[in-house]
Amino acid sequence: MLAYAVLAIVHYTFFLSTHAHSAAEPRVVDSDGICSQIENAISSASDVYYFGELSYFKDIGHWASSSSQLSLCSVEPGTAQDVGIILGILGTTQTPFAVKGGGHTANPGFSSTNGVQISMSRFSEVTYDAQSQTVVIGTGITWDDVYAALAPHNVNVVGGRVSGVGVAGFTLGGGYSWLSNQYGMTVDTVTAFELVKPDGAVVTVTESSDADLFFALRGGMNNFGIVTRFTLKTFPQGQVWGGLITYVAHHVDDVTKAAATFSATVTDPKASIITTYNFVLGSIGISQLLFYDGPTVPDGIFDDFLAIPHFTKNVKTRDFLDLVKTPPSDITIGQRGIFHTVPLLEITPAILEAVVNETMFWGSRLSLLSGNFISYQVEPFLPGVLSHASSPSAYPPSRSVMYLPFNVYYAWTFSFSDSKFHDTIRASVQHLTNVAVAEGQSGVETASPYPNYAMYDTPVTRIYGENLGRLQSVKARVDPSNIMRLTGGFKV
Numbered sequence: 001m002l003a004y005a006v007l008a009i010v011h012y013t014f015f016l017s018t019h020a021h022s023a024a025e026p027r028v029v030d031s032d033g034i035c036s037q038i039e040n041a042i043s044s045a046s047d048v049y050y051f052g053e054l055s056y057f058k059d060i061g062h063w064a065s066s067s068s069q070l071s072l073c074s075v076e077p078g079t080a081q082d083v084g085i086i087l088g089i090l091g092t093t094q095t096p097f098a099v100k101g102g103g104h105t106a107n108p109g110f111s112s113t114n115g116v117q118i119s120m121s122r123f124s125e126v127t128y129d130a131q132s133q134t135v136v137i138g139t140g141i142t143w144d145d146v147y148a149a150l151a152p153h154n155v156n157v158v159g160g161r162v163s164g165v166g167v168a169g170f171t172l173g174g175g176y177s178w179l180s181n182q183y184g185m186t187v188d189t190v191t192a193f194e195l196v197k198p199d200g201a202v203v204t205v206t207e208s209s210d211a212d213l214f215f216a217l218r219g220g221m222n223n224f225g226i227v228t229r230f231t232l233k234t235f236p237q238g239q240v241w242g243g244l245i246t247y248v249a250h251h252v253d254d255v256t257k258a259a260a261t262f263s264a265t266v267t268d269p270k271a272s273i274i275t276t277y278n279f280v281l282g283s284i285g286i287s288q289l290l291f292y293d294g295p296t297v298p299d300g301i302f303d304d305f306l307a308i309p310h311f312t313k314n315v316k317t318r319d320f321l322d323l324v325k326t327p328p329s330d331i332t333i334g335q336r337g338i339f340h341t342v343p344l345l346e347i348t349p350a351i352l353e354a355v356v357n358e359t360m361f362w363g364s365r366l367s368l369l370s371g372n373f374i375s376y377q378v379e380p381f382l383p384g385v386l387s388h389a390s391s392p393s394a395y396p397p398s399r400s401v402m403y404l405p406f407n408v409y410y411a412w413t414f415s416f417s418d419s420k421f422h423d424t425i426r427a428s429v430q431h432l433t434n435v436a437v438a439e440g441q442s443g444v445e446t447a448s449p450y451p452n453y454a455m456y457d458t459p460v461t462r463i464y465g466e467n468l469g470r471l472q473s474v475k476a477r478v479d480p481s482n483i484m485r486l487t488g489g490f491k492v
C-alpha cells in the first residue's frame with residue numbers, strides 16, 4: 001500500500017495543477033440564451049447551474065479529468081418529462097450536449113461537452129420488487145448505491161466490480177460483472193428501459209413493446225435517446241469471499257502462471273478474477289482481484305495465488321459491497337486517462353508474456369512523460385457468459401464465440417501529452433492483437449471490442465459488426481432528425 005499512498009500524494013499535487021490548467025481555459029458564453037430557455041421551460045423538479053456554482057462543477061466532473069469539459073451550463077433534470085423538454089430545446093437550437101450517468105467513461109467527449117451538460121444525478125431511485133424479483137434503478141447512480149439498497153433484501157444485480165462506476169453507461173454498453181459467469185452480462189438482465197426518445201416522448205421499452213428498440217438499447221449506448229430508468233433482474237446474494245492481493249515485480253512470473261492456469265482450468269461459475277499488470281513508480285507489479293460467490297472457496301481454485309508471497313493482502317469472507325470497495329478504484333482520480341481493448345479469445349501464456357512486456361516497455365517510457373499508471377487488466381470469463389440472453393442484443397454482435405473484455409488503461413498528468421498516450425495505447429493494442437493472431441487466436445483482429453473499453457476512434461462497423469444495419473434502421477425510426485448526433489459517443 002505504500003506505493004499507493006505515495007501515489008495519492010503525488011496525484012493530489014497533479015490534480016491541483018491540471019485543475020488550474022482547465023480553469024484557465026476560455027469560458028464558454030451562452031450568447032444564444034439556450035440555458036435560460038431550458039431554465040424557463042423545465043418544472044421545479046429540475047435545475048440549471050452555471051460556471052462558479054458547486055453543482056455545475058459536480059455535474060461536469062468525471063473519473064478521468066480528460067473526460068471533462070467546461071459546458072455552457074449544466075442541467076439536472078428531475079423528471080423524464082423535463083428530459084424530453086430539454087431534448088426538444090437542444091434539438092430545435094441544434095446545441096451540442098452531453099449525458100452523464102456515473103461519469104466513468106475514459107473517452108473524451110462521450111459524456112462531456114462545451115454545449116449543455118445533462119447530469120442524471122436526480123434519477124436516484126432503487127425500488128426492489130420481491131414479487132417479480134426485479135429492481136427499478138435510476139440512471140444517475142452508481143452500482144455502490146444499488147448494492148447498498150439491495151443488501152437488506154439478500155439479493156443483488158449483475159453490476160460493476162469496483163467502486164464508483166455508474167449504472168447508466170455500464171449497462172448501455174454491456175456490463176461485465178463478478179456475477180457474469182453465472183447470469184450473463186448486465187444487458188442480459190434488463191427487462192425494461194424507461195426511455196426519453198429524441199422527440200421527447202417517454203416510453204417503456206421491453207422485448208414485447210418494441211423488440212427492435214429493446215435489442216438496440218442493450219449495447220447501443222446513447223444512440224436512441226436518454227434512458228431514465230432500468231428494470232433489472234435480481235438474484236439471491238449472500239456473503240462472498242475475495243478481495244485484493246498485490247505482488248511486487250519479483251513474483252510477477254508466478255502470478256502470471258497462476259492466472260494462466262486459472263483461465264485454462266477453472267470452470268466454477270462462482271469464481272472470477274482480474275489480474276492487473278501495472279507500472280507504478282518505476283516498477284511492474286500486479287493487483288490481483290479474487291472473487292467467489294459464497295462464504296468459502298472450494299479447494300484448488302485460488303490456491304496458487306494465495307501461495308505466492310504478497311506485498312499487501314486483503315481477502316476474506318465479506319459482504320458484496322465491501323468486496324467491491326476493497327480495491328482503490330479512484331487512485332488516479334483527477335488525472336487524464338484513456339482505455340482501449342483487445343477482444344481476446346483466450347488468456348494464454350504467450351499473451352500474458354506479451355502483456356508483461358508491454359507493461360514494462362511502455363511503463364518505463366511513458367513514465368518519463370508524466371505517465372503515472374500504465375496498466376493491463378486480464379479478465380478471464382467462461383464462454384457461458386453469452387448463454388443468458390433472452391434474445392440478440394446490439395453488443396455483442398455474435399454470441400457463438402466469446403471474446404474477452406481485456407482492458408488497457410493509461411493515466412497521465414499533462415494535456416499536451418494526450419496524443420502521445422493515445423497513439424501509444426493504439427500501438428500497444430495493435431501489438432497485442434498481432435501476438436494473439438500469430439499464436440492462432442482466430443478472429444481477434446476483426447472481433448467486436450467491448451464498447452465500454454474501446455477507444456473513441458474505434459469504428460462502429462467493428463463494434464457492432466453484423467448488427468450495424470439493424471441498429472441504423474432502429475435509429476432512423478426513433479431519431480429521424482438525428483438529435484442524438486449532437487452528443488458524443490459511438491454513433492451508428
Ligand SMILES: Cc1cc2nc3c(=O)[nH]c(=O)nc-3n(C[C@H](O)[C@H](O)[C@H](O)COP(=O)(O)OP(=O)(O)OC[C@H]3O[C@@H](n4cnc5c(N)ncnc54)[C@H](O)[C@@H]3O)c2cc1C
Nearest residue numbers: 100101102103104105111161166168169170176222227452
Ligand atoms: C474504475 C472503473 C471500473 C470499471 N469497471 C468495469 C467493470 O467491472 N465492468 C465493465 O463492464 N465495465 C467497467 N468499467 C467501464 C464502464 O462500463 C464505463 O466506464 C461506463 O461508461 C461507465 O458508465 P458511467 O455511467 O459511469 O459513464 P458516463 O461517462 O456517465 O457515460 C458513458 C456513456 O454512456 C452514455 N450515457 C450515460 N447516461 C446515459 C443515459 N441516461 N442515457 C443514455 N446514454 C447515457 C454517455 O452519454 C456516455 O456516452 C469501469 C470503468 C472504470 C473507470
Ligand SMILES: *[C@@H]1O[C@H](CO)[C@@H](O)[C@H](O)[C@H]1NC(C)=O
Nearest residue numbers: 354357358361362427428431
Ligand atoms: C516488447 O514490446 C515492444 C512494444 O510493443 C515490442 O516492440 C517488442 O518487440 C516486445 N519485445 C518482446 C520480447 O516481445
